[in-house]
Amino acid sequence: MHLLHVAIVLPLMYALFAGLFARWKRTIHTGWFILPLPALLFIYFISILPGVSQAPLFASLHWIPSLNINFDVYADGLALLFSLLITGIGSLVILYSIFYLHTSEKLGHFYTYLLIFMSAMLGIVLSDNLFVLYTFWELTSISSFLLIGFWNHRDKARYGAQKSLLITVAGGLSMLGAFFMLSHVTGTSSIRTLLLQTETILEHPLFPVMLILILFGAFAKSAQFPFHIWLPDAMEAPTPVSAYLHSATMVKAGLYLVARFSMAFTPSDLFFILVTGVGLLTLCWGSYLALKQTDLKAILAYSTISQLGMIMAMLGFGSSTAILGAVFHIFNHATFKGSLFMVAGIIDHETGTRDIRRLRGLLTFMPITATLTLIATFSMAGVPMPILNGFLSKEMFFTAATELAKEGSLQAAVAPYVPIFAVFGSIFTFAYSMFLFFRPFTGSKDEADFPNKPHEAPAGMLISPSILVALVIVIGLFPNLIAGVLLAPATESILGGKAVTDIYFWHGFFNLPFLLSCLVATAGILVYFFRKRLDGMYRILPGKASGNRLFDGLVYSLEAGSSRVNGRIMTGSLTDYFQIILVFFVGVVGYTIVEKMPLDFMSSQLASVEWYEWLILLVIGLSAIVTLFIHHRIALILVIGVTGYGVALLFVMFRAPDLALTQLVIETVTVALFLLCFAHMPRLEKPGKKAPIRKILQIVLSVGVGVIVAVTGISSFRFGDQFEKISAYFLETSYTLGGGKNVVNTILVDMRGLDTMLEIAVLGLAAIGIYVMIKVRDREELK
Amino acid sequence: MEYAVSILAGLLFASGVYLLMEKRLLKVVIGTVLLSHGAHLMILTMGGLKKGAPPLLDDSISQYTDPLPQALILTSIVISFGVTSFLLVLAYRTYKTVKTDQVDQLRGTDDE
DSSP: OOHHHHHHHHHHHHHHHHHHHHHHOSSSOTHHHHTHHHHHHHHHHHHHHHHHHHSOEEEOOOSBGGGTBOOOEEEOHHHHHHHHHHHHHHHHHHHHHHHHSOTTSOHHHHHHHHHHHHHHHHHHHHBOBHHHHHHHHHHHHHHHHHHHTSSTTSHHHHHHHHHHHHHHHHHHHHHHHHHHHHHHHHSOOBHHHHHTOHHHHHHSTTHHHHHHHHHHHHHHHTTOTTGGGHHHHGGGSOHHHHHIIIIISGGGHHHHHHHHHHHHHTTOHHHHHHHHHHHHHHHHHHHHHHTTOOBHHHHHHHHHHHHHHHHHHHHHHOSHHHHHHHHHHHHHHHHHHHHHHHHHHHHHHHHSOOBTTTOOOTTTTOHHHHHHHHHHHHHHHTOSOTTOHHHHHHHHHHHHHHTGGGSOHHHHHHTTTHHHHHHHHHHHHHHHHHHHHHHHHSSOSTTOOOSSOOOOOOHHHHHHHHHHHHHHHHHHHOTHHHIIIIIHHHHHHHHTSOOOOOOOSOOOSSSHHHHHHHHHHHHHHHHHHTGGGGHHHHHHTTTTOOHHHHHHHHHHHHHHHHHHHHHHHOOSOHHHHHHHHHHHHHHHHHHHHHHHOOOOOOOTTOOOOOHHHHHHHHHHHHHHHHHTTOOOHHHHHHHHHHHHHHHHHHHHHTTOHHHHHHHHHHHHHHHHHHHHHHTTSOOOOOOOOOOHHHHHHHHHHHHHHHHHHHHHHHHHGGGOSOSOOTHHHHHHHHHHTTOOSBHHHHIIIIITHHHHHHHHHHHHHHHHHHHHHHHHHHHHHHO | OHHHHHHHHHHHHHHHHHHHTSSBHHHHHHHHHHHHHHHHHHHHHHTOSSOSBOSBOOTTOOOBOOHHHHHHHHHHHHHHHHHHHHHHHHHHHHHHHHSOOBGGGOOOOTTO
16 A cells, blocks of 8 residues: 555545534534545645656555455656646645635535545546546546536436436546457556557557547546537536636546557557647637637637647547647636636626626726736737747647657658648637636726625635636746656656756747747637627527537437337237237247248157047147137137146046046036136127237237147157156155155155145135235225 | 047137137137146047046956056146136135126226
8 A cells, every 4th residue: 555545535535524614513514624635635736746747656555456456556757737627736635625615515525525536536647557546537427427417406407417427427438448358459458568469459459449448538528629618618617616627627537548558559540630620620619619608618618619629639649749748738728717707706696697688897997807817818829929828828838739740651641731720719718718817807897786785705715716826927937847757757647758848938030830829819809899790600500419408409309219119018008018019929939930941840759549549639629729719708718628638638648647537526626616706707709800900919929839849759760769868766755665556746745746745825825815806805895 | 539539629728718818708618618628638638548447456457558657647637626616716706806707808997
């Protein structure tokens, strides 16, 4: 057991106490009890950072060794970058939530879910075992589901929670399938060992399947096109949750997965096409849709989608510049997007609305919030100012996009088109960022009609976004502060080799990426000013082709379809069920007979038939057929009696005296019973007309069953007496062992006495059942 | 002989199954009776017919019919009798409670 194990499990253990804290001191906000834990973990991860960048940490803990599933942890640069984000932003979010959530909320629930989530996230990034990773992966889905539905009295929160769970769990399950294949192909479930077997994986015929399944999991989690639809609906969660889960951590789990496996997968062209293609598409689609939104958090959600797409695209490029850019942007995005969500929460909290159409002129009321928003949005837009970290990573994106041609023949073929997508996405990013700042904060304050009177947020609420925004500027000014210690090890663990990690503070004026940035800024300003003209375009695209419609339609038609199928099959009519059973019996057995069993008749050992035996057979057969057509009660019973006595006569012919006796007695009693019952039952009138199709089905099925039984009986004789019968033993020992000369009776009570005992039990039960049915009901009727 | 009895058993099965698909409860019960007759004849036939004397030991006889199927059928006759009588009373009860003996109209009662 290593300290890393403790670090992963500690929040989970601590979650057990969150509810207790919430009940124990109602006057103190529960968040204060929770806050020290992520802070402590953050300090721990900082302290092991220098050591890990030299030599990664590995520790093993047996869990299910027989299945090769062990709780192995592996901390390298990439894992630590994520761990620091999780614990660092986690601390800030908890601090923020202390001021955001009122003590009247269900705080115990909130912090329990949040701590479970933190544990799960740390588990994902630090696990070295595929299946342990999957376990934590699903734990994030579940805790995220609980957090989105935190205000579960709202319909929209429940809808959003359900949608996100359905999509991310579908992705998670397909990922599990890929993990099974991966561990089968490579013979190990350790991610480190598995990544070294690039050739084995890439040359395996299952590789495309594995890749697609694993990417489905990653794309669903990281809200990539077309699985992005759950993220905007997840905005019903409390804002600290949106800031933490849906901008900084959980949505990056998919990125982590792609980054982690890219060492093995990068040489594959399919990996490049899928990851880059989906990434670029998501970048453009997300930023295009973000401009349309009117809700602050919805804009941020689509913006997150588009930024994640950009990082995904860079991971797909696979060049060392691109990977460095991706890692850098993962860090940067967490800083500015986290602060933006918190700012959106502040605006919501202080004005009572998040609708951007109602917000106007907040600059005078909330100067500090406005400053924070200004820096964060400009950083997100990548405004060409080198004090913003977003600008630096966007430059790296452009650099990587323009240099793509060096990477390989396929990359060279698509290289000319990639910057077009990159620039298109960035123009819209620029436009919505400007919209996000200028619309709520500028303009005349008189127009405003806010639900609450707006004023500056309390200091405590501003601490967390201030720290993040300070990071934006510090990293923007001195990128190499983190480049050496944090980004370099992360890049190296993705690439699996040495990386060049000098981030230039300023590239100079005349290079392609900078010119592209200027182009983006100019075009972005134009789009911002003429955004009203775009309305027509949004009606055409997405128009009716939106993913939400598809998802809702899919869920609806699944439910409607299955209830229709159920309604058709589960009619409630016993006859229908019986017919279904018979159709399968006739179909399956009939097919097997026709297909597998050539009929050959063997008549050498068969007994001959006398004329009186023919007569009995004929009588039984006729009476059986006649029962179908009789509608008179007494006649029906008599015919049934004829059948029964006929069978008894057959038993006499076949030298079975005990059977004949029993059959005679029982037939008599049965007929008596029938007579007794029929006296209380209504007359059997001629039945009404049945639908002809039902009549035909009834005839076909019964004839089918009869033919199958007859054919099975006849064809079973061709096996003859292949094996010696056990009856010889019974005949031999009936007297010597059983002391009886009637062999049938000896078998019944000596050799196979258990059958007889249970048969007596059956009779007894039937008698008790009949007694109860008659007596108990009679008593009820008397009352 | 065996072929003839097999065909008879098939006929009994066909009539039994046909009656099971009828609308009246009593016809359904009669269908089960016919089915059990068919099954008994089938078991007996499978052991081979008329190959010797009844299985009552006697020093002068050397060839007996197979006693095991007879024992099995004896058990089965008793069990199917138990089930048939139970079904009959059940049908009677059903008619008394829900006032119909039409299988299609049996859709549960209100006090369920």
